[in-house]
Amino acid sequence: MKPFCRDTWVEVDLDAIRANVETFRRHLPESTGIIAVVKADGYGHGAVRVGEEALASGADSLAVAMLDEAIVLREAGVQAPILVLGFTPARSVEIASRLKVQLTAYNSEWITQANALLEQANLESIGLHIKVDTGMGRLGVRTQEELMQVVTAVEQSSKLDWSGIFTHFACADEPDTTHVRRQHETFQTLLQSLRDAGKKLPMIHCCNTAAAIAFPEWGYDSIRLGIGLYGLYPSPYMKERKDVSLVPAxxxxxxxxxxxxxxxxxxxxxxxxxxxxxxxxxxxxxxxxxxxxxxxxxxxxxxxxxxxxxxxxxxxxxxxxxxxxxxxxxxxxxxxxxxxxxxxxxxxxxxxxxxxxxxxxxxxxxxNYRIPRVYFRNQEEVDVFHPLTMKQVAQKTVNN
Structure with missing residues (x-):
């Protein structure tokens, strides 16, 4: 029986998702990995199915905005690494530990509190990515002193592993590159301050889709592929550049x-x-x-x-x-x-x-949830997910 009654639906072309991952794989340095960003339910495309396809197409891991989104992926059977890019209350670190989800940190007090909760519960350690604010003005440490305090707090923790360090660009999709270059220079300076202090740096990532298109040489260990994963350009200017050819999904x-x-x-x-x-x-x-x-x-x-x-x-x-x-x-x-x-x-x-x-x-x-998502491969329907009834058909577990 058809899993939805109203004749209104979204179609998602999984071949397009695959093609976009492969496009960025060719555009980037061979040593640069891809973190597929599937927050906001995969930008409305469906996080589980898109995440599975991205991983199967060459992405190394997934990223979401909040821990609740990571829970959905784990409950659907996704076993690949998942990073939460936004704020997570310290009280939720036990959930992150049990689900093996990596979190973002930028505050030494939070780190101390989170570590204590994990110790009390005798849970496994979790990975932390330190967020650096180089000019976005949202989350993240801003100075060398703040950064060193956070790194030291992580290193002194028994249940927190320093797994990554990253920043986010505010204007990478614009013709004027002054701001994005300034942000990157600031990021490089902060990274060098850690090297000078004898710190062994973990995974480094800074490029969103726009920066990955315009500055693939800034790929470091990985990029965060968001809007480009879905075949959309970050701005009209980025589309006009024609660095990459994307397929809307x-x-x-x-x-x-x-x-x-x-x-x-x-x-x-x-x-x-x-x-x-x-x-x-x-x-x-x-x-x-x-x-x-x-x-x-x-x-x-x-x-x-x-x-x-x-x-x-x-x-x-x-x-x-x-x-x-x-x-x-x-x-x-x-x-x-x-x-x-x-x-x-x-x-x-x-x-x-x-x-x-x-x-x-x-x-x-x-x-939103009132519209079912119908997934196609080779122009044939392969899966249907209706958020309103929470029924997923032909779902599979992805190991990566």
């Missing part, structure tokens, strides 16, 4: 629920902001802002029907939208592409982002 589709043809002027949706004229064919589609389809697309966005564009008319509702079918031949059950390709036409996530005044990262991340 996500499409959003639905089917027509109802069709009506106006026989007289007919207002559409809340606020009556659109009036269909006699002869216009109006199709109702079962998707709305409660699914993460932005209300900002009201009277603005377009969809694809049989390879042609059709405008969204009226305001986007919580669960439904209306479109004007220019061909005038629509029938209930006909497929509509909201994001992706139909024939020679495409509505890219970049286009949608521009329409609603945001970045392409946010568009797939908004697609």
């Amino acid at each position: 996500l499409s959003l589709k639905t089917r027509i629920a109802h069709v009506k043809t106006a026989t007289q002027p007919m207002t559409i949706s809340y606020g009556a902001t659109y009036c269909a004229q006699p002869g216009e064919q109006v199709a109702t589609l079962p998707i709305g802002y409660a699914d993460g389809f932005s209300r900002l697309l009201s009277n603005s966005g377009e969809v694809l029907y049989n390879g042609s564009r059709s405008p969204i008319i009226g305001k986007v509702c919580m669960d439904q939208i209306m479109v004007r079918l220019e061909q005038g031949t629509g029938q209930p059950g006909d497929e509509i592409v909201l994001y992706g390709k139909s024939g020679d036409e495409e509505i890219s996530l970049d286009e949608v982002a521009a329409r609603i005044g945001t970045i392409n990262y946010e568009v797939p991340c908004m697609l």
Whole structure:
């Protein structure tokens, strides 16, 4: 039986995920590894299935934003190394230990507290990556003194292993490289201060997707492949550079629920902001802002029907939208592409982002638990996951 009832779904092309990993593998120095970033449920693509594919395609490990996301991966059977990039409360280190998940640290008091909790519980040690703030202004130590305090605290801990050190770039996707070069120079200076103090450095990583594209020579031991994993560029400028060719992995589709043809002027949706004229064919589609389809697309966005564009008319509702079918031949059950390709036409996530005044990262991340994810390989369906019912089909364990 079909694992979802409503005819609205996301399609994820696993071949695209594989192709993007392989593209970066060729672009980077041979000695540089790849950490596949699958936070935010794989940027809306599904963390488990994308994570599995990335690992099978050559990624060495996975990264998430918070420990809860790592728990989901472990419970799904993913056994590869996982790094939590964000803050983890010290009280949760016991969970990290039991699941063998690495955490990010940047505070010596946190390290002391975490170590004491692990000692009290007599649990195995966990790996820590020290975060350095070189100009992002979020988490991380900023000075040589702070860095040395944190490194010393880790070295003095019995249950914490220094496994990595990293920073994050704020402007790596921009034409002006002044800021990113300054950040990298600061990172290099801090690393050298540790070497001068006789410290043996662990895994070093600093490049996000944008930096990996523009500065592959900064790859060190690994890069963190985020938005590029999904076939999206960090900015229009990075796409224009054409250093790498990426394949978008996500499409959003639905089917027509109802069709009506106006026989007289007919207002559409809340606020009556659109009036269909006699002869216009109006199709109702079962998707709305409660699914993460932005209300900002009201009277603005377009969809694809049989390879042609059709405008969204009226305001986007919580669960439904209306479109004007220019061909005038629509029938209930006909497929509509909201994001992706139909024939020679495409509505890219970049286009949608521009329409609603945001970045392409946010568009797939908004697609939420109400929409099932259907996975394809070689144009054949291989897996379905419906977050609403939490049913995963054809799931496998990945060892890496």
